[in-house]
Amino acid sequence: MRDGLVRQHHRTLRLLGSLLLVAVGVCATGAAPARAAAPTPLDRVVPAPASVTPGGAPYRITRGTHIRVDGPREARQVAQYLADILRPSTGYRLPVTTRGEGGIRLALTRGDFGAEGYRLSSSPRAVTISARTPAGLFHGVQTLRQLLPAAVERDTVQPGPWTVAGGTVTDTPRYGWRGAMLDVSRHFFTVEQVKRYIDQLALYKLNKLHLHLSDDQGWRIAIDSWPRLATYGGSTEVGGGPGGHYTKADYQEIVRYAASRHLEVVPEIDMPGHTNAALASYAELNCDGVAPPLYTGTAVGFSSLCVGKDVTYDFVDDVIRELAALTPGRYLHIGGDEAHSTSHEDYAAFMDRVQPIVAKYGKTVVGWHQLTGAAPAEGALAQYWGLDRTSAQEKARVVKAAQNGTGLVLSPADRAYLDMKYTEDTPLGLSWAGYVEVRRSYDWDPGTYLPGVPEGAVKGVEAPLWSETLEDSGHIEFMAFPRLPGVAELGWSPADTHDWERYKVRLAAQAERWNALGIEWYRSPQVPWGAQ
Incomplete structure (x- = not known):
């Protein structure tokens, strides 16, 4: 009997704790905490990638994430550029290193990427951008930016989470x-x-x-x-x-x-x-x-x-x-x-x-x-x-x-x-x-x-x-x-x-990013901007 009362008491305390956390969230934000948004689909970026294969669980950038790069100075500069974008909004250190496993990896490698193409692969363990040249890595970084929430562009710490949909993007430009x-x-x-x-x-x-x-x-x-x-x-x-x-x-x-x-x-x-x-x-x-x-x-x-x-x-x-x-x-x-x-x-x-x-x-x-x-x-x-x-x-x-x-x-x-x-x-x-x-x-x-x-x-x-x-x-x-x-x-x-009908939807999704970047833009009635 006494054990049952103790268990009931513990359940009551846990419930009160949960209610208190919700109340704190409401007081801090003016509303109950929202469910985290799903990751941006791999094909929702602009320009449209050449090939997209979605699948698997997403990758999440956390306080322990690092940016791993091997290669010449130009490749390390791309890694530093990425870190400079991500640090203000995430609040994370995101060290740039040549060591470790997982995290975000920029890799120069042989492959049919051309002078500016890249491949971005995302899994729960890592996001890897592979390219033949630093330019390819840089273009891959732009895709990674657009796969993260638009708040990543802000210069103050944002709540996140910072998830990247699982799958692979393989991309090369049509014109030079x-x-x-x-x-x-x-x-x-x-x-x-x-x-x-x-x-x-x-x-x-x-x-x-x-x-x-x-x-x-x-x-x-x-x-x-x-x-x-x-x-x-x-x-x-x-x-x-x-x-x-x-x-x-x-x-x-x-x-x-x-x-x-x-x-x-x-x-x-x-x-x-x-x-x-x-x-x-x-x-x-x-x-x-x-x-x-x-x-x-x-x-x-x-x-x-x-x-x-x-x-x-x-x-x-x-x-x-x-x-x-x-x-x-x-x-x-x-x-x-x-x-x-x-x-x-x-x-x-x-x-x-x-x-x-x-x-x-x-x-x-x-x-x-x-x-x-x-x-x-x-x-x-x-x-x-x-x-x-x-x-x-x-x-x-x-x-x-x-x-x-x-x-x-x-x-x-x-x-x-x-x-x-x-x-x-x-x-x-x-x-x-x-x-x-x-x-x-x-x-x-x-x-x-x-x-x-x-x-x-x-x-x-x-x-x-x-x-x-x-x-x-x-x-x-x-x-x-x-x-x-x-x-x-x-x-x-x-x-x-x-295809205009598909493009205008992807374009509309860019508006939140422009707002985060402080870009002034024209609200064309031809585009379904939604609440932006």
Whole structure:
């Protein structure tokens, strides 16, 4: 009898203890503790992975988890990058080590991963990201981030739990060029603002940052042999603001930071048009020897370097030489669009002289697709920004160049230009290419976009962001999100994964992550955002 009473007493104490814990939870949070959410399914990430095999129990990051890495310094840097993301929100030490078992492992290994592919395997014992290169490990880390709760992106300790669904993701990109262009000429953006955008690009596995460094409204890179380009030509911007420019050290810091996120910087000096900032800085670059005033408007097509003057090519040589020396990447963009003040003959002659200069300094030419109206150099890339309504003749030139060996990067303005308004009510952006809602920016196939272009001629996609109306990071983000992830998916994911109905659900799930990262974004009515 007494034993029964004792057991009953113990059960009562346990029940009271449980009720007390619930009450504490209610007092602390204002509600009863919620059941832990299920892990994010392996196929819920953006860009869509090439192959997903779900199965098995999840892995859980705990206070005892470590990040294990073997390999060169670049691989250890990826491990440290991952630790820097996870530590603030989890509150865990997450030491980076070469020893131990289990935990999170980053492994360089042989395999059919290509230059940027990876495999992520998750089980109760460990999460392992395997790749042939540090870039592959880095892209695998981005998938791991998206498989964890969005709160992992916050910079204060969050409650967790931090679980990764069980199974395997095997992933390689469709295209080698997955880029975003930022126009720092119409409005100047600081080094820190550019770095913030780089971090956002990296989350979606983009690998090229195209910087539009010169235009009519501003010259943004210091050139020692022509110092007034930056100090005078960079002294303003659209609307008459103070402008600004990057010192060589500033530019090198952007290049270094981009490389740490496995993005290659592609600098652009636009010519022979879009050159008023240079023409205003040096009178001798003008055919009549008279420097025009600085320009702060938004019209295009009125400026041109003087094609017939030898000093023009001295100028081009100096600029390319100094910029190439600062740029470890393979490519240098020479613009070439909207040269309406240059005759066709002069344009072709200019490109014939300038492209060899780029090669002389060890770089590969990239130009806007008007380059195909001249004679693209061997190995050159043409960046196509035409519209559905672009003339058949202009499209035919691009197709013919592709058939003759010129590679294409696709940036159709009425699909991929992130500065186009979403709707007529969008407070930022322009609309000359039409309104570009989220579905339109995603719902096209780069492989079939230009009929007649050979398979293999399309090298990738790029999402340009022109800045006539953009003045700060919030403006950049509002126009880039939610369209940027869709262009990234077009560049990374296999064509057979492209499906708007499935994509919009995966995209909606990204909103909580953007909120955690402090990203400003447009709430498109085409996407089922839910409570976000």
